[in-house]
Amino acid sequence: MKRVTAITVALVLLFTLITACGGGSRSPSPTPTPAPAPAPAPRSEPEPEIEPETEQTSESGVNIGDIIDFGGLEWLILDISDDKALILSKEVLDNQEYYSELHADITWEDSDIRQYLNEQFYDDAFTPEEQMLIMETQVTNDDNPEHGTPGGNDTTDKIFLLSIDEATQYFPDDSARVGRDADGMLSAWMLRSPGMEGSVVARIYTDGPIDYDGALYNHQEQGVRPAMWIDLSGLAELSVPHESTPTSDYDWKQFLQDYEDWMNDYIDFMEKYNEDPTNIEFLTEYLELLEKMGDWAERAEEIEEDLANNPEALKDYLETLSRIIQRLSEIG
DSSP states (O other): OTTHHHHHHHHHHHHHHHHHHTTTTTOOOOOOOOOOOOOOOOOOEESSOOOOOSOSBOTTSOBTTOEEEETTEEEEEEEEETTEEEEEESSOOEEOOSOSSTTOOOOGGGOHHHHHIIIIIHHHHSOHHHHTTBOOEEEOOOOOTTTOOOOOSOEEESSBOOOHHHHHHSOSSGGGGOEEOTTSOEEOEEEEEEOSSTTEEEEEOTTSOEEEEEEETTOTTOEEOOEEEEEGGGOSOOOOOOOOOOTTOOOHHHHHHHHHHHHHHHHHHHHHHHHOTTOGGGHHHHHHHHHTGGGHHHHHHTTHHHHHHOHHHHHHHHHHHHHHHHHHHHTO
16 A cells, blocks of 8 residues: 555546646646745734743633634634733634725725624624623734735734734644634635735635735635634633644544545536636636645655555545546546
């Protein structure tokens, strides 16, 4: 079984491109070169200003990396300062527009998503008692570190999206940034930082890398993971935190689910593209899908031992490949 997984994955990927694209003659664009990761910058801090401490545990007994229940939702603890915590929704909660007007030159300060989070979401998701625990935060809106696009004025918010710098600072690698919705499906999610120009917003790709170029503001496919600072000392009852899962532990079941999800997304796209190959609106989606292709063989190597020694893993793997090949044959 050695190297069988990586080789088979590579062949299926190649077959996908040849079959769906007709030998590549109608491919909309080559794969873009990933942007280098930016250096960390100062993060958002709650009012009054709180200097982050080096300890990882709050007085309430929760740790960075734990999951807590708040407002009937699960939240990942990103940072702790005194007995206050920066939390991010564990799941991608919704799909929203950053701003409703196409090609508008806008920043976080005037965005529709900022108004939605601090008004409708704030009122609907939390009780008055819970709202009292959500702190006002001085939000720093830095420029895009790759393109220099202005981030606009700093703001004061109760709820906000992470910036590029915070998404870099609080997550050790791409896999830790992967977002999923309530159904377990992979989902890209928005940041508050601008993209390569004033009419696009930075985001996290479905497999975790930061998209410094960004997507158009009214792109409906962008998920929302709200963030906020809360006062832990005011929580009368905290849910028992789940044990933190090492982000480097990538098991075979997760691999097969992620891989089949990606292949289905790619095949769905190619079906649309084959119907209308001159539609340039498909370009962004195409580039996003290709951006994820390069690391599948590397991920496959991580589960080789499971496939070599676990009959259940091998059985599920072969069934997954069979479903993928069947779908590929239907769009040949």
